[in-house]
Each structure stands twice: as C-alpha cells, then as structure tokens.
Amino acid sequence: MLPRIPLDDRSFDGILQEARKGIQQRFPEWTDENSHDPGITFLELFSWLSEMQQYYLSRIPERNLRKFLSLLGIAPLEAAAAEAEVSIGNVKEPVELPAGTKLQAEDQPFETVEHARLLPLAIDRIVTRTERESSDRSASNTGGNVAFYAFGKEAAADSRLYIAFDREPAVGETISLHVRLADGDAVSPSEESGRIVPSAMVAWKIYGLDGEDGMSWLPLSVVEDETVHLTYSGRISFRIDAPVRQVIVHPAADKPRFWISCTLEQAGYELPPRIDRVLLNTVKARQQDTKSEQLVYDGTGLPGQTIVSDRFLARYGELLVQVREPNGSWRDWREVRSFDEDGVDKDGHCYVVVRESGADGASEVRFGDGARGSIPAAGTRNIRRIHCEKSFAPLALVGRSNGLPHQKAILHGLPCKWRDGLALQVGVPGEDDMDVLWEDWEPVADFDRSGPLDRHYVYEPETGVITFGNDENGAIPVASEELNFRLIGCVLGGGVRGNIKPHLLTEWRQDEQRALGLTSDNAGYGSGGAEEESLEACLERAQAEWQTPYCAVTSEDYARLAMETPGLKVTRVHVIPNRSPGREKPAPGAVTVVVVPEGLGETPAPSAGFLATVAKHLDDRRLVTTEVHVVAPEYVKVTVHAVVVVEPQFMDESRRIAAALNRLLTPTDGADGVRGWPFGRTVHKGDIYGAISRIKGVAYVQDLWMDAEGRAVKKSPGGDILLEGHGIVYSGDHRIELISRAQL
Structure with a gap:
C-alpha cells in the first residue's frame, strides 16, 4: 500500500459545514437546522460517506498503478544480465568454442554469447610510430596498467600502430582483436552506433606476399569493426587473404616478426585513442545460465534432411526433436541409433543423431527418407531442436492442468528473473489415447488483452508462479491426469552481482572444457547487470520520460538533445x-547549433564526422519545417595587456592575475565550477577590470588593452572585442606588468 495522497483535504466537519451553508441559498423554507431534524441527520450521513470515499480514493493500490502505467505503455524493467569480455589463453591448436560455453566467476555463472574460433596466436610486440618518435609499447600492453596513445597525443595523419604475432597466421583465418580504450576516453556506442560518422579514418594492413616474389604491406579485409576506427572499445576482425611474411619494425629490431599495421589515414579525433589493452582470442560472456533452449528450422520436405547445431548444450546436453503437425501443435520424435532398427517404417517419427568430430563436435540430426523413417513436411519454422542440461530434464515438467480457471504452477528451484526467459508447452491428447501433442503458450504481462482462445499465461518472477486464464481472458489448459506443463526454454541469471571485478572469470564449468587446458580471464569489469525495477522507480522514470520532450521545438530542446547525442x-x-550559416539576414525557420566536443587542447574542435553525427541525431527530432545546421565554434584568442598597481608584498603575483584571466576567458566549463565564456558575448574591458580588481593585493588597474586573433575579429571604438554569434574566446599569453604602490 502506497502512502496516502490527499486528493481532497476536507474532513467530515468541513464537508458538513459546507453543506449546511448551502441550506439558506437552496432551501430558504428550511428553518430548523438542529440535530433532531432528519435533514441534518442525512447531511451528517452523506458527509461521512464522502469522507470515507475520498479516503479510499486517496489510497491507490499497487494493482491500479500498474494498470495506469500499462495504459501509458510503461512497465517496470526486468532484471538485466551483465556482460564482460573474456580473453582465452594457452591456445595450442585451433579450438572451436561453441556459443553458450559455461564459465564461472566465483558464484556467478556466465555463458559465451557467440561462437568463437580460437587460434594459437599471441601478441608478441606492439609499437607506435609518429613523425617524431617510435616507441615499444609491449610492456604497457602486457601489464595493462599503463595506457598509451595509439597514434601519439597529437594523432597526426600517417601515424601508425604496429602489432606483431608470435607465429604466422594461416591464410583464410579470421583474426579478432579486442581493443580496450582507457577508462574515461571512450563512450560505448549505443544502439544507434551505426549512425555515428567516424571523426578519423584508419587503414589496416599486413606484411605479406604480393604475387609470387614481391612482399609489401597489403590491405587487410576488415570483417567487423566495433571500434568505429578506434573511437570506442570493441572488437576488430580481419581475414587473412595472402601469405604473411616476417619483417623488422623499429624499435623492435631484434628479429623479424609477423606484423599488422594500423595507419591513421585521415586525422580528426576529438580525443586521441588511448589504448589500455589489445587482446587476442576474446569472446563476450553474459551472466546467465541456460538450462534449456530451442532452435527452429525450416522443413524442406526432402528425404534425408539434416539440421546441424554446434551450441554448447547441443554438444553436452540432452536433445529432443519436435515437428509441427498440420493443426499447429508439436509432436515429439524419438531418437534411434539407425533407421535399420526394427520398428522403423515409413510412418516412424524418428531421427538419427550424428556427431561430426567425436563427442566434442557439432551434432547433426538426420531424418528418414520416407521408406525408413518419416520425412518432415515442408514448411517455415516447423522443425525444432530442444537442448537442455541433463540435470534439468527432471525439472522440465512443472505441473498438470485440472481444467479449472486461474490455475497455477510453481517453479521450484528455477529462479528465472525474465518472463521471456521461459518457453512453456502444454500437453494435449492426440488421435490415440497414448499419443500426446504439445501446444506452445505465450507469456503476457496480464490477461487484459487476452481472449478466450488465446493460449497465454502470466509469469511472476518474484514468486515463480505461472498463472493461466479463466476461459474469458486467456484460455484454460486441457485437463490431464499426467504432468502436462513442460518447459522447453529456461534461462536463469541477471542482477547487479553480475557486475564482477576484473580477473574473476577464470573457471570453466564443464569437464570437457577444462580438459583442453585453456585459461580464461576478464580484463575489465562486468557491466550492465541490474535488478528488477521497483514500482516506485518505474513511476519516477515514467514521470521523467513524459516530462522530457522528444521533439526539438525550443532552443533548450535543441541544446539538450545535442548534448545527449549517443556515442x-x-x-x-x-x-x-x-x-x-552564410546568411547575414535572419532566416526564419532555420536553427544553427554550435557544438564543442571534449578534447585535450584549449580549443577542442569537432570534426566533420562529429558534426554529421549530431546533425543526424537532431534531424530525426526536428519539426518538419525547421532547417537545422550544426557548426563548429569560432575561436577567438584574446590576449590582455595590463599595468596593475599592487601592494608591495604582492609584487610577485603576476601569475595569479594571469591565472584569473585564464579562468575568465575559457571556452569550456571547468570541473571546479568555472563556467565557460558565453557564446557571442562581447569581451568588455570592464570584465577584465573586474576580474583583476577582485584579486587580493591589487590596488587598481592603471592601464589595460586587449588584442584578438581569429577570423572575423572586430573591435569596438572603446577597445572591446566583438564576437559573432558562434564565437567563443580563449586565453592567449597575457602580459601583466606590476607596479608597487609604494613607488607611486
């Protein structure tokens, strides 16, 4: 129950007195207002009823709040699973690591998200080269505690990053590098990262055989680049298309090595990339524990159809194959060793499992040819492979239907935090009494939109209870004497505990994986894990979202949206x-947005890609008739020349005065609360006089003038610096001459 919300602050006495005041106006013939009058008794009764009604209206139950939020299309967020990048080491020969491979970080289970091919390669050397110097960064990469600039601090064009391998990569192999940029220097791309225009452009090359005799630096085929040209942390994958050869790269000149290079073809980084680690053989792992999963395939209708899977549970778990019947239900097919077994005829619903490379290889399911074993019908998504852990098989059946409305089933020992983490089937009788078919049921948040024929259920993660409908809102499962509620999908995990510290993800959960002798380690933190959102937090989020405009109408809207540009x-x-831009007269319907990026220098300038990314973000949110232009700031360098009279003991304080002017004439906001100079605001001499006069020990300013450098610099007759609308100032080398007051 939520705290009382006073929708009406009137009490019983207040309601009664208000009613009695209206007697003379509405019924002047009513003259007896004493307590014995029946009319006064009725007024007291209705006043009490009104007070009780407003009391209950002020106490909105949680169920109603959830319904109100549902009308707005908002629901509390479910728990989220953390993710971490895992580096696999001690790879002595190529290893296929299937998706779903299980690892452990203390008591937190993790699974690999995708299939990975591990290569017996290691990074031997890393070298950076700029126009001024060449440096060996191998020790920094090995230790991982000293970040280094990939192309130097200036990140000038033609700077290079070299990475050497300890052995020759094979032709046709795909090599994946995971580049971790230093904390604070990279913003992880959001779902809109595909809309980001890179600020700089790099080119990857490898030293290899060019033709039969010549050797040179050859372009690498980039398969994937999550870093967006080394702007963000992420993975870069290359395909080796030509034989690799050894070469000597200074200063790692002790022996030839197999090198790849990354050349900065087009400069423009707002923040030069600073690398924390470059890792090989990495794979993304998510904090979850898949107990059962399903894979769906299309039926070809041809004899001997095969379906192959190389996921982790396909290798080491239990297998169940289902084929969809014409009425939409699913039939379990049985596994046989061979189609030549007794009892396998043309109507036999059976299949054979073939392992491609021993117990650790992909598993292939093969169907019959119509003479020995049935052929699945042609169709879309009508064949299903269900894989589960061996320990999960006894837990898959979670209850039976009694044919009554609002029946429930409880998951024991399966703390699933996601409604979509479950896949539920209900068994129904087939044509034969011994035949059982299975129907898929879908999870919903509630039964408000469910009809009497909709096979829906509601799952409450906090209690582990599955609830079915009442034949008006949601169908009722068919009654059964046997257990007929079956889970074919179950994924556990999620929560803040998955946000693990570095170097904890070091254990393999499967004996077969441990037998390979591989090592695992997470160089960074796990991130993204969260608990289920509370109702109070959901209400606050809903209020914030509805009060935050999505469309840009006012200048404040454009400023806020530009600041929130993803990535x-x-x-x-x-x-x-x-x-x-380019028009001197006002342009109705046009908006110019000036953006300043974060950078290392005094005058951070956005690249063309940076401006294009902001423009794309604003273009989706502008009014149809609005013309939006995104431009860079126009920097104006202001140098102050001042003759200042100070007290005798402050004759050595010229640096303090210059520092005060630097804080005043700065283009960006400082961490200590210093605000940057306003765009387009004239730099008046009075501003400088005031800043200097407030410094302790200053008697007065005897003389002052200002110089300005920049495009379209203008000065007023009085010596003030006039700025354009997109102009902003920064400090030059101020010249301060101090005169002792005692000398005057």
Whole structure:
C-alpha cells in the first residue's frame, strides 16, 4: 500500500459545514437546522460517506498503478544480465568454442554469447610510430596498467600502430582483436552506433606476399569493426587473404616478426585513442545460465534432411526433436541409433543423431527418407531442436492442468528473473489415447488483452508462479491426469552481482572444457547487470520520460538533445535561432547549433564526422519545417595587456592575475565550477577590470588593452572585442606588468 495522497483535504466537519451553508441559498423554507431534524441527520450521513470515499480514493493500490502505467505503455524493467569480455589463453591448436560455453566467476555463472574460433596466436610486440618518435609499447600492453596513445597525443595523419604475432597466421583465418580504450576516453556506442560518422579514418594492413616474389604491406579485409576506427572499445576482425611474411619494425629490431599495421589515414579525433589493452582470442560472456533452449528450422520436405547445431548444450546436453503437425501443435520424435532398427517404417517419427568430430563436435540430426523413417513436411519454422542440461530434464515438467480457471504452477528451484526467459508447452491428447501433442503458450504481462482462445499465461518472477486464464481472458489448459506443463526454454541469471571485478572469470564449468587446458580471464569489469525495477522507480522514470520532450521545438530542446547525442562527448552547446550559416539576414525557420566536443587542447574542435553525427541525431527530432545546421565554434584568442598597481608584498603575483584571466576567458566549463565564456558575448574591458580588481593585493588597474586573433575579429571604438554569434574566446599569453604602490 502506497502512502496516502490527499486528493481532497476536507474532513467530515468541513464537508458538513459546507453543506449546511448551502441550506439558506437552496432551501430558504428550511428553518430548523438542529440535530433532531432528519435533514441534518442525512447531511451528517452523506458527509461521512464522502469522507470515507475520498479516503479510499486517496489510497491507490499497487494493482491500479500498474494498470495506469500499462495504459501509458510503461512497465517496470526486468532484471538485466551483465556482460564482460573474456580473453582465452594457452591456445595450442585451433579450438572451436561453441556459443553458450559455461564459465564461472566465483558464484556467478556466465555463458559465451557467440561462437568463437580460437587460434594459437599471441601478441608478441606492439609499437607506435609518429613523425617524431617510435616507441615499444609491449610492456604497457602486457601489464595493462599503463595506457598509451595509439597514434601519439597529437594523432597526426600517417601515424601508425604496429602489432606483431608470435607465429604466422594461416591464410583464410579470421583474426579478432579486442581493443580496450582507457577508462574515461571512450563512450560505448549505443544502439544507434551505426549512425555515428567516424571523426578519423584508419587503414589496416599486413606484411605479406604480393604475387609470387614481391612482399609489401597489403590491405587487410576488415570483417567487423566495433571500434568505429578506434573511437570506442570493441572488437576488430580481419581475414587473412595472402601469405604473411616476417619483417623488422623499429624499435623492435631484434628479429623479424609477423606484423599488422594500423595507419591513421585521415586525422580528426576529438580525443586521441588511448589504448589500455589489445587482446587476442576474446569472446563476450553474459551472466546467465541456460538450462534449456530451442532452435527452429525450416522443413524442406526432402528425404534425408539434416539440421546441424554446434551450441554448447547441443554438444553436452540432452536433445529432443519436435515437428509441427498440420493443426499447429508439436509432436515429439524419438531418437534411434539407425533407421535399420526394427520398428522403423515409413510412418516412424524418428531421427538419427550424428556427431561430426567425436563427442566434442557439432551434432547433426538426420531424418528418414520416407521408406525408413518419416520425412518432415515442408514448411517455415516447423522443425525444432530442444537442448537442455541433463540435470534439468527432471525439472522440465512443472505441473498438470485440472481444467479449472486461474490455475497455477510453481517453479521450484528455477529462479528465472525474465518472463521471456521461459518457453512453456502444454500437453494435449492426440488421435490415440497414448499419443500426446504439445501446444506452445505465450507469456503476457496480464490477461487484459487476452481472449478466450488465446493460449497465454502470466509469469511472476518474484514468486515463480505461472498463472493461466479463466476461459474469458486467456484460455484454460486441457485437463490431464499426467504432468502436462513442460518447459522447453529456461534461462536463469541477471542482477547487479553480475557486475564482477576484473580477473574473476577464470573457471570453466564443464569437464570437457577444462580438459583442453585453456585459461580464461576478464580484463575489465562486468557491466550492465541490474535488478528488477521497483514500482516506485518505474513511476519516477515514467514521470521523467513524459516530462522530457522528444521533439526539438525550443532552443533548450535543441541544446539538450545535442548534448545527449549517443556515442559522443559534447561539453557545450549553443543554439542560435533564425540563423543560417552564410546568411547575414535572419532566416526564419532555420536553427544553427554550435557544438564543442571534449578534447585535450584549449580549443577542442569537432570534426566533420562529429558534426554529421549530431546533425543526424537532431534531424530525426526536428519539426518538419525547421532547417537545422550544426557548426563548429569560432575561436577567438584574446590576449590582455595590463599595468596593475599592487601592494608591495604582492609584487610577485603576476601569475595569479594571469591565472584569473585564464579562468575568465575559457571556452569550456571547468570541473571546479568555472563556467565557460558565453557564446557571442562581447569581451568588455570592464570584465577584465573586474576580474583583476577582485584579486587580493591589487590596488587598481592603471592601464589595460586587449588584442584578438581569429577570423572575423572586430573591435569596438572603446577597445572591446566583438564576437559573432558562434564565437567563443580563449586565453592567449597575457602580459601583466606590476607596479608597487609604494613607488607611486
């Protein structure tokens, strides 16, 4: 029950007095207002009923709040699973690591998200080369505690990053590198990362055989680049298309090695990439424990159809194959060793399992040819492989139907936190009494939109209870004497405990994986894990979302949306309405947005890609008739020359005065609360006089003038610096001359 919300603050006495005041106005013939009058008794009764009604209306139950949120299309967020990048080591020969491979970090289970091919390669050397110097960064990469700039701090064009392998990569192999940028230097791309235009462009090459005799640096075929040209942390995958050869790269000149290089073809980084680690043989792992999963295939209708899976549970778990019947239900087919067994005829619903490479290889399911074993009908998504852990098989049947409304089933020992983490089937009688078919049921948040024929159920993760409908809102499962509620999908996990520390993901959960002698380690933190959102937090989020406009209408909207551009670090935004670049006169319907990126220098300038990314983000949110332009700031360098009279003991404080001017004339906001100079604001001499005069020990400013450098610099007759609308100032080398007051 939530705290009382006072929808009406009137009490019983207040309601009664308000009613009695209206007697003379509405019924002047009513003259007896004493307590013995029946009319007064009725007024007291209705006043009490009104007070009780407003009391209950002020106490909105949780169920109603959830319904109100559902009308707005909002529901509390489910628990989220953390993810971490895992590096696999001690690879002595190529190893196929199936998706779903189980690892352990203390008491937290993890699974690999995708299939990975591990190669017997290791990084031997890393070298960075700029126009000024070449440096061996191998020790920094091995230790992982000293970050280094991939292309130097200036990140000038033609700078290079070299990575050497300890052995020759084979032709046709795909090599995946995971590049971890230093904390604070990279913003993880969001779902809109495909819309990000890179600020700089790099080219990957490998030293190999060019033709029959010549050797040179050959372009590498980039299969995947999550880093967006080394702008973010992520994976880069290359395909080796030509034989690799050894070469000497200075300063790692002790012996030839197998090198690849990354050349900065087009400069423009707002923040030069600073690398924490470059890792080989990495795979993404998610904090979850899959007990059962299903894979769906299309039926070809041809004899001897095969379906292959190389997932972890397909290798080491139990297998069940289902084929969809014409009425939409599913039939379990049985496994046989061979189609030549007794009892296998043309109507036999059976299949054979073939292992491609021993017990550790992919498993292949093969169906009959119509003479020995049935042929699954042609169709879309009508064949299903169900894999589960051997220990899960006894837990798959979770109850039976009694044919009554609102029946429930409880999951014991399966703390699933996701509604979509379950896949439920209900068994129904087939044509024969001994025949059982299975129907898929779908999870829903509630039965409000469910009809009497909809096979829906509601799962409550906090209690582990599955609830079915009442034949009006949601169908009732067919009654059965046997257990006929079966889970064919179950995924556990999620929560904040999955946000593990580095170097904890080191154990393999399967004996077969441990037997390979591989090592595992997570160089970074696990991230993304969260508990289920509370109702109170959901209400706060809903209020914030509905109060935050999505469409850009006002200047404040454009500034806020530009600051929130996914994947970019924007420090300042200035919006100029009715302004279009290149036009001197006002342009109705046009908006110019000036953005300042985060950078290392005094005057961080956005690249063309940075501006294009912000423009794409705003273009989706502008009004149809609005013309949006995103431009870089126009920096103006302001140098102050001042003659300042100070007290005798402050004759050595010229640096302090210059520092105060630097804080005043800065283009960006500082961490200590210093605000950057406003866009387009004139730099008046009075601003400088005030900043200097407030410094302790300053008597007065005897003389002052300012110089300005930049495009379209203008000065007023009084010596003030005039700025354009997108102009912003930064400090030059201020010249401060101090005169002792005692000398005057």
